[in-house]
Amino acid sequence: MHIFSLSSLFAHFDRWYNAPAISPTVSNLPIFSLSVEYLFRSDISICLEEKFVLRKHIMDGGKGNVDGTKGGMRDGWKRSGLSNVNSHCSLAEMDGYDISKLRIKSKLNSERQRSYDERSLSELTSGLSKCLEGYECMYSPGRASAYSPGSCEWNSFEPHPIFVDAWESLRRCLVNFRGQPVGTIAACDHASEEVLNYDQVFVRDFVPSAMAFLMNGEPDIVKNFLLKTLQLQGWEKKVDRFKLGEGAMPASFKVLHDPVRKTDTIAADFGESAIGRVAPVDSGFWWIILLRAYTKSTGDLSLAETPDCQRGMKLILTLCLSEGFDTFPTLLCADGCSMIDRRMGIYGYPIEIQALFFMALRSALVMLKHDEEGRDFIERIVRRLHALSFHMRSYFWLDFQQLNDIYRYKTEEYSHTAVNKFNVIPDSIPDWLFDFMPGRGGYFVGNVSPARMDFRWFALGNCVAILSSLATPDQSSAIMDLLEARWDELVGEMPIKICYPALDCHEWRIVTGCDPKNTRWSYHNGGSWPVLLWLLTAACIKTGRPQIARRAIDIAESRLLKDSWPEYYDGKLGRYIGKQARKYQTWSIAGYLVAKMMLEDPSTLGMISLEEDKLMKPIIRRSSSWTC
Ligand code: GLC
Secondary structure: OOHHHHHHHHHHHHHHHHOHHHOOOHHHHHHHHHHHHHHHHHHHHHHHHHHHHHHHHHHOOOOOOOOOOOOOHHHHHHHHOHHHHHHHHHHHHHOOOOHHHHOOOOOOOOOOOOOHHHHOHHHHHHHHHHHHHHHHHHOOOOOOOOOOHHHOOOOOOOOOHHHHHHHHHHHHOEEEEOOEEEEEOOEOOOOOOOOOOOOOEEHHHHHHHHHHHHHOOOOHHHHHHHHHHHHHHOOOOEEOOEEOOOOOOOOEEEEEEEOOOOEEEEEEEOOOOOOOOOOOHHHHHHHHHHHHHHHHHHOOHHHHHOHHHHHHHHHHHHHHHOOOOOOOOOOOEOOOOOOOOOOOOOOEOOHHHHHHHHHHHHHHHHHOOOOHHHHHHHHHHHHHHHHHHHHHHHHHEEEHHHHHHHHOOOOOOOOOOOOOOOOOOHHHOOHHHHHHOOOOOEEEEEEEEOOEEEEEEEHHHHHHHHHOOOOOHHHHHHHHHHHHHOHHHHOOOOOOEOEEOOOOHHHHHHHHOOOOOOOOOEOOEOOEOHHHHHHHHHHHHHOOOHHHHHHHHHHHHOOOOOOOOOOOEEOOOOOEEOOOOOOOEHHHHHHHHHHHHHHHOHHHHHHOOOOOOHHHOOOOOOOOOOOO
16 A cells, blocks of 8 residues: 555545535435445545554554554554444444445444444544544544554654644543542642632543543543443432432532642532532533443443442432423423533523433433333333423424424414414514525424523534434434534634524523623634534434534634634634633533544544434334225
């Protein structure tokens, strides 16, 4: 194999794929997939093979055979995170993927279980076209065994400085408990006077760090974190005199070192210290989602199968599957119960929680054991998923057509024949929405409850809806269409807005309670959060539009290091470092790393993505007039 013969081919692919005219939207997918199939059959399968072999060769510091057959191939894959892929099979099968039909055979490793999504066009773009720019820039420079530029004969494969800095900064945030790393603190901003609780390990903040470590072949820290938080779940949790549900997971925990006694202890916060005293509904869901990511990445089913993990999952599920007065399958929440942990008018049925709930249910479904108790939970999950997906896809979905329908709604309808079931008053549609809604595109709105539709767009909920397949394939592409059509508003100069648009004036006063941290276009109120880049990238890859992720990453890359990894940016375009933003915010760093690594190796998408479940598709029944 010769590097120059590949370069022209890669350049060709870069041009071919980046041409906007052939963005692989659903409508042009058939033509496109034909070309891909053709290319895979001919040169590309060779290219992919060569790319992997090359990478492995470089990982080995240029030693060993370039065909990768000797010199610790498994080790090489492991360090690069690629070892993880062939262990996907058990969970992938359990996920109910129809991989067998869709998989494109890889000559290199026939065991590699990657769905069509995972290997589709995205792989060609990011993987192949990027490879000449710097194959090995994806590996953590902090690892002794990882890529070492000095020993590599391909001197052009120097890791990108921002990548090196990100890994170093991430490692500086590691927290040890009795000698073992158990998480990363929220921010390592030594310049900031106010520490608040940024010196704690937040469950939600640790997820992108965990993904980065898993991708880099370092699963132990993730396992330690999962076990440590599981122990914390077992604590009795009280706010004043009121006891929280057994399954509640902490928002964060802090390791206290006693230098005199040389002991470590832990203090956890389940909401009793949090501003507003709200319990984090998202923590338990992230915990389940991370357990699946760990299992899928390592192939180590034994952790999820332990009685402790099974019990932990069931306790979380008991909390969110319990029956009560609800008429909706969505989960009723207090304001500030998730990433947006201050009053922002997200009480009710916020999209972020509903999408995470859906993903956690689907993740638990593949990890629960089929014993008697497990089967009972499985049945309840299946019933809930069915109702939840119907509700969300029907009532939270908004596109041009739906907006026009709501605009013409009649109100005060009674009985089963009502079209406007929740009595949404058309006058409550905000003015901005009529201009914002493109002719092509759509999204899940922020919240739906009686006579209240929160029409704001939220990034996390929509990305997780794509990744969990809560969104149908058509809805997923429509979300990406909207993002492209409203790029300036949603991405602008820093990816990506946490929500759009910002609340201002009277509305800000009423909804946030005059929160000075959440003024318009700042923080949770329309601020731009780099951490969301990893979820955006994953959603882009899943929908076959890696070029969007590439564009967003390029924008972020131009500022993040220079600005010392801020927590968030302010302004309509996200141009200013947030007024109270921490620097060296860990999830901004980890979010960037994961986005980069995922674009480089889209097979890692499987850790956070779930294919559409055929069982949840609406059953098409024959009408009574059916004759043949
Ligand atoms: C802020 C964010 C929250 C995050 C925490 C730690 O409170 O709103 O989502 O978990 O900081 O970074």
